[in-house]
Amino acid sequence: MEKSVLSDEEINKRLKSCGLRPTIQRAAVYRYLLENRTHPSVDEIYTNLSGDYAAFSKTTVYNCVQSLCEKGLVMPVTIGCSEVRYDGNPSPHAHFRCEQCNSITDIDVPNRGFDIQPPSGSVCKRVDIYLTGKCEKCS
Amino acid sequence: MEKSVLSDEEINKRLKSCGLRPTIQRAAVYRYLLENRTHPSVDEIYTNLSGDYAAFSKTTVYNCVQSLCEKGLVMPVTIGCSEVRYDGNPSPHAHFRCEQCNSITDIDVPNRGFDIQPPSGSVCKRVDIYLTGKCEKCS
DNA sequence: AAGGATTTTGTATTCTTTACAAAGTAAGTC
DNA sequence: GACTTACTTTGTAAAGAATACAAAATCCTT
Secondary structure (H helix, E strand, C coil): CCCCCCCHHHHHHHHHHCCCCCCHHHHHHHHHHHHCCCCCEHHHHHHHHHCCCCCCCHHHHHHHHHHHHHCCCCEEECCCCCCCEEECCCCCCEEEEECCCCCEEEECCCHHHHCCCCCCCCEEEEEEEEEEEECCCCC | CCCCCCCHHHHHHHHHHCCCCCCHHHHHHHHHHHHCCCCCEHHHHHHHHHCCCCCCCHHHHHHHHHHHHHCCCCEEECCCCCCCEEECCCCCCEEEEECCCCCEEEECCCHHHHCCCCCCCCEEEEEEEEEEEECCCCC
16 A cells, blocks of 8 residues: 655646646545555545545545546546446556455556557547456455 | 347257256347347347337346356446446457447457456456547547 | 635435346256 | 246346536635
8 A cells, every 4th residue: 555645735736737626625535546556436535535524525526536537637447347446547557356355456568558459440548458357365 | 230140049059058048038138149249238138129028127138148147158348337238249359439429349359468467366367458439430 | 805617515316236025937857 | 747946037126326406615816
């Protein structure tokens, strides 16, 4: 659970540079995703942050992750598909999900792995590579 | 919309060989997925088949696609994630989804494309490669 | 400090999927 | 061929994630 110690200023700077207002909630959600690389769901983010703030709505978390995804600061991980998980690292990499404990881990993939041609005439905006199986602990 | 003309006997044979009872509903769902390569959702399968049978429950479609997936006759496609789509062709290939018209098309990928190593110690059961973008028609 | 646009909040609602129990159906056994 | 047993189907109810929406709050610019 590596902590990426980013100052509030740095967080806010990143948000502003994307045209996003650095609200307390949005910064908190972004920070949470940067510091917790477990690919948390909206519910997990909400549960873990709701103690820190008097009022904190789950709808806000939905709003935050959506705006963060739109600006490319964060990446949705739709492996498993019962709920969307979020990744604070938007650079290209693959994901492995354990179907028993539901953990998601990053996998480094050589760049050519993402060099897949879409059907002719269509434009590819993103490539997702998802592996599913059983993790080391659950084996 | 290529039609793979399979006889009822052939369909039933395939189901039996997997240990699945060849019920009318299950055979119909499997046939639909073999003949309609548009990666339909449960709702689409249900809507298109419900006219053919007096009573036909949507729950049955859920049950059928689940048993067919478990036996490997059919493949779930969780790209997009608002609803699960199903593919009658379970052999390894990638998928492209147009985020405008929601169509899903198959992409052939050289075998090495699926040769991605899971985290050490974990066992990989399946690899999904999903491309998202804009299809030719929607450009 | 004021005004305007964006964001948050909380509730209501939509939509997909699962749970469950009763009724129905297929397959093996005597 | 009837019987038994296990599996399937059916329909309703319910769970669960995500969205819609309007009022309240907040941020940023002037």
